[in-house]
Amino acid sequence: MCQVGEDYGDPAPEGLPPPRPGLRSRELKCVKCKEGVPVVVIRAGDAFCRDCFRAFYVHKFRAVLGKNRLIFPGEKVLLAWSGGPSSSSMVWQVLEGLSRDSAKRLRFVPGVIYVDEGAACGQSPEDRAKTVAEMKLILQTLGFPWHFVALEEVFGLSPSVLRCSAQEPVGAVGTYKVAVDSFLQQQHTLGTERAGGSPSPAQGEEWLSPPGTQESQDPAGPPPAAQTEALSRLFGSVKTLTAKEEFLHTLRTHLILHVARTHGYSKVMTGDSCTRLAIKLMTSLALGRGAFLAWDTGFSDERHGDVVVVRPMRDHTLKEVAFYNRLFAVPSVFTPAIDTKAPEKASVHRLMEGFLLRLQAQFPSTVSTVYRTSEKLVKAPRDGCAAGPRCLLCMCTLDVDAADSATAFGAQTSGFSQTQPPTPRAGAGAPTEAGGAQDRCRGAGPCGREDSRAQVIEQLCYGCRANMKDVPSLDLLPPYILAEAQLRSQRASQEIQEYLVENGAEEMQTAESRAWGHQESGARIA
Amino acid sequence: MAAPLSVEVEFGGGAELLFDGIKKHQVTLPGQEEPWDIRNLLVWIKKNLLKERPELFIQGDSVRPGILVLVNDADWELLGELDYQLQDQDNILFISTLHGG
Numbered sequence: 001m002c003q004v005g006e007d008y009g010d011p012a013p014e015g016l017p018p019p020r021p022g023l024r025s026r027e028l029k030c031v032k033c034k035e036g037v038p039v040v041v042i043r044a045g046d047a048f049c050r051d052c053f054r055a056f057y058v059h060k061f062r063a064v065l066g067k068n069r070l071i072f073p074g075e076k077v078l079l080a081w082s083g084g085p086s087s088s089s090m091v092w093q094v095l096e097g098l099s100r101d102s103a104k105r106l107r108f109v110p111g112v113i114y115v116d117e118g119a120a121c122g123q124s125p126e127d128r129a130k131t132v133a134e135m136k137l138i139l140q141t142l143g144f145p146w147h148f149v150a151l152e153e154v155f156g157l158s159p160s161v162l163r164c165s166a167q168e169p170v171g172a173v174g175t176y177k178v179a180v181d182s183f184l185q186q187q188h189t190l191g192t193e194r195a196g197g198s199p200s201p202a203q204g205e206e207w208l209s210p211p212g213t214q215e216s217q218d219p220a221g222p223p224p225a226a227q228t229e230a231l232s233r234l235f236g237s238v239k240t241l242t243a244k245e246e247f248l249h250t251l252r253t254h255l256i257l258h259v260a261r262t263h264g265y266s267k268v269m270t271g272d273s274c275t276r277l278a279i280k281l282m283t284s285l286a287l288g289r290g291a292f293l294a295w296d297t298g299f300s301d302e303r304h305g306d307v308v309v310v311r312p313m314r315d316h317t318l319k320e321v322a323f324y325n326r327l328f329a330v331p332s333v334f335t336p337a338i339d340t341k342a343p344e345k346a347s348v349h350r351l352m353e354g355f356l357l358r359l360q361a362q363f364p365s366t367v368s369t370v371y372r373t374s375e376k377l378v379k380a381p382r383d384g385c386a387a388g389p390r391c392l393l394c395m396c397t398l399d400v401d402a403a404d405s406a407t408a409f410g411a412q413t414s415g416f417s418q419t420q421p422p423t424p425r426a427g428a429g430a431p432t433e434a435g436g437a438q439d440r441c442r443g444a445g446p447c448g449r450e451d452s453r454a455q456v457i458e459q460l461c462y463g464c465r466a467n468m469k470d471v472p473s474l475d476l477l478p479p480y481i482l483a484e485a486q487l488r489s490q491r492a493s494q495e496i497q498e499y500l501v502e503n504g505a506e507e508m509q510t511a512e513s514r515a516w517g518h519q520e521s522g523a524r525i526a
Numbered sequence: 527m528a529a530p531l532s533v534e535v536e537f538g539g540g541a542e543l544l545f546d547g548i549k550k551h552q553v554t555l556p557g558q559e560e561p562w563d564i565r566n567l568l569v570w571i572k573k574n575l576l577k578e579r580p581e582l583f584i585q586g587d588s589v590r591p592g593i594l595v596l597v598n599d600a601d602w603e604l605l606g607e608l609d610y611q612l613q614d615q616d617n618i619l620f621i622s623t624l625h626g627g
Contacts, residue, residue: 028604041603084625085539275623318623322539322594323601326621334540334625341543341579353624357591 032056040323044364050327057324060315061093065106068299069176070310071267073107073183077310078265079144080256081112083135087271088332089321090313094269095142107183108267112139113147113259115252119223119231120151120244121338129222134333136218147259148218152227154251159484161258164390165306234476235338241347243470244338246287250393250464251478260307272311275318275356278370283352289463291399294377303395317367391461392485399461456485528562531555534617535571540625541593546577555612564595565608567618583620592624 028047030036036049048056065071079094081087097106114135118128132148139146222228238244260268272280277297284296295301301309313321325332339347344354360366388397453474457465474482535551542549555562555570565587572584583590588608595602596619597610612618 038601038604039599040601047601047604085623318592319594322621322623323596326538326596326619327599334538334542336540336543337625340540340625341582344581353592357624361591 039327040320042317042320043368053320053323054328057316057320058093058096061090061312062097062104062106064299064312064315068310070300070308071108072176072179075108075267076263076265077108077110077267077269078147078256078260078263079110079112080268080270081114081139082271083114083131083333083335084271085321085325085330085332086273086276086313086316086318088330089316089325090269090271091142092330093312095144107180111145111147111263111265112142113149113256114139115255116148116150117248117252117338118150118335119228120235120248120251121336121340122232122235123336125222131333131335132222138331138333146218147263149255149259150223151248151251151255152223152231154255154478154480155227155230157254157258157478157480159480159487161254161261161480162392162395162484164304164395165261230476234478237472237476239470239472241339241342242287242349243467245347245349246463246467247471248338257304257307266307268307268309270309270311271313273313273316273318273321274371275367277311277314277374278367279349279353279356281370281374282356283349284463286348286352287463288466289394289461291461292394292396292463293374294379295396297374298377298379303390314371389459389488391464392456392459392481392488393464394461396461398459400465452482452486455489456482459485459488528558528560530557531562531612531614531616533567533612533615535567535575536617536619537622538619539622541583541620541622544577544579544583545575551575562612563608564597564602564610564612564618567612568608589620592622594621594623595619596621 028038030038030049030052031046032048032052036052038047039050040053041047042053042056071077079087079091081091091112094106094110098110099105116128116132116135118131123131136148139148235244235248238247256268259265281293281297284290284293289296295303297314299311299314301311324330339350342350345351356366356370390396391398456474457468460468471477532552532554535553537545537549537551545551553575555567558566560566568584568587568589572580576583581590583593585591589595595607597605598617599619602610
């Protein structure tokens with residue numbers, strides 16, 4: 001056992017453990033077909049030849065979609081493409097999957113969206129224009145309807161994007177099978193009718209019309225300079241890279257959600273790979289989003305209600321993606337992101353990425369272990385109540401109890417007593433029936449700003465609150481966020497007032513009846 | 527004694543940012559005492575091609591975790607990683623997977 005003063009000899013040799021024998025020999029054959037020359041090593045020591053690797057990769061993609069049975073035939077699915085390798089690979093897989101023979105063909109109707117984030121990443125206008133041109137070139141060759149949006153458009157969003165729409169009933173597995181069968185039957189009858197020469201029904205044509213006829217969304221030119229300026233200022237004011245990355249992700253999600261809702265897409269596919277999700281899981285834990293891991297890293301994310309986010313690439317590691325893209329010439333465009341060339345300790349995301357990848361180099365099962373853990377996470381609503389208040393930004397059910405946070409409440413009220421008393425509304429605007437609580441000072445004065453900041457903060461989950469600490473001024477936020485915060489806060493205080501008024505009325509009634517009864521009894525005596 | 531070698535060194539996935547944005551480099555490695563292997567090539571790249579931020583490309587003896595190395599479109603793990611002996615007209619590709627999306 002360990003003893004003080006004992007010498008343990010030389011420290012362990014530094015560097016990687018000795019390379020695995022057997023992989024060095026050129027006589028190694030593909031583990032699958034046993035005859036091809038291997039080109040890539042997957043997992044820990046499985047060498048695949050080119051064709052087997054391709055089959056393996058494509059099969060994984062189809063299997064993930066087929067296993068989860070969430071995407072119904074004919075459904076409109078929006079593919080979120082960033083130009084990077086994972087999402088490019090995903091778009092390519094969908095493209096290939098749609099062109100197969102009818103039995104194995106993918107059956108949904110795709111569209112592609114690209115969000116131009118140049119302003120947030122500090123790209124110069126020339127670089128931005130160049131990137132935009134490259135992206136549009138690829139988008140046009142895909143053949144799907146495509147949507148090109150600039151991140152600046154968040155300044156034009158309405159607060160309704162933050163509201164969770166009514167959830168469509170998911171239905172049992174039986175409904176999926178029924179839907180697939182009826183789709184196949186319809187295709188079959190269409191085929192015979194066409195052969196017979198009769199005109200095909202209009203509904204079938206929707207599914208079979210060439211995608212080029214659907215409108216693609218392409219803005220005429222770059223976004224207005226005022227919006228670009230506002231976005232750069234917003235991201236410039238955020239103090240840490242961690243908060244910037246999180247905020248960028250939030251805004252991007254809102255924008256994609258808006259486009260999906262506007263154009264009738266019920267599903268959004270993102271290209272998060274296995275490696276990225278493992279890193280995301282650990283990062284979310286570090287950022288205080290542990291309550292929402294199942295939604296952040298699972299296959300499907302239904303927090304928005306009507307639009308479900310799906311992650312079909314979650315079984316593929318970054319290495320497999322990179323190899324596939326290289327071997328089979330999948331086009332992708334590299335754009336500098338907000339964390340390009342950032343040093344290792346610049347943000348929690350970078351730190352976690354460096355940690356996991358370094359560990360993976362020594363222990364090749366690290367990423368898959370973390371990934372398997374994420375598969376076991378269950379989406380259980382808190383305390384059995386699924387319909388609680390939702391976070392303003394990430395739209396997950398709040399994990400902070402507004403009622404329990406006594407310290408937060410105390411901080412708010414003490415702030416009130418210290419600032420000037422609310423100025424009476426001298427004839428300006430009809431005072432609402434609710435009265436008292438509405439008399440908070442709301443205006444350009446310093447106490448108004450504190451109030452609106454507290455208003456926004458109390459509607460955020462723990463992780464988003466931690467992020468907001470690094471955003472010094474809420475005035476730079478896009479208007480839809482502040483508008484929705486105010487709306488929710490008003491609604492909440494209105495509910496409280498109504499409750500109080502009701503109770504007050506009840507009390508008066510009981511007091512009256514008591515007095516009445518007293519009088520009666522008094523009369524009898526007299 | 528190794529004769530001079532002519533190889534093509536390629537960078538992808540964002541790694542080219544550290545090399546002035548140039549993806550393909552046709553290089554002639556000078557003759558030297560020890561034979562050219564990937565280990566020596568990395569040292570040579572660091573000295574002659576790498577323009578900035580060496581820690582984003584090289585870590586210690588090898589490449590930074592997250593950077594894939596392909597020799598003639600084959601995984602370097604199948605060829606001995608750092609000990610693979612370079613041959614004339616080889617194509618060595620470094621893909622950074624750290625810039626996902």
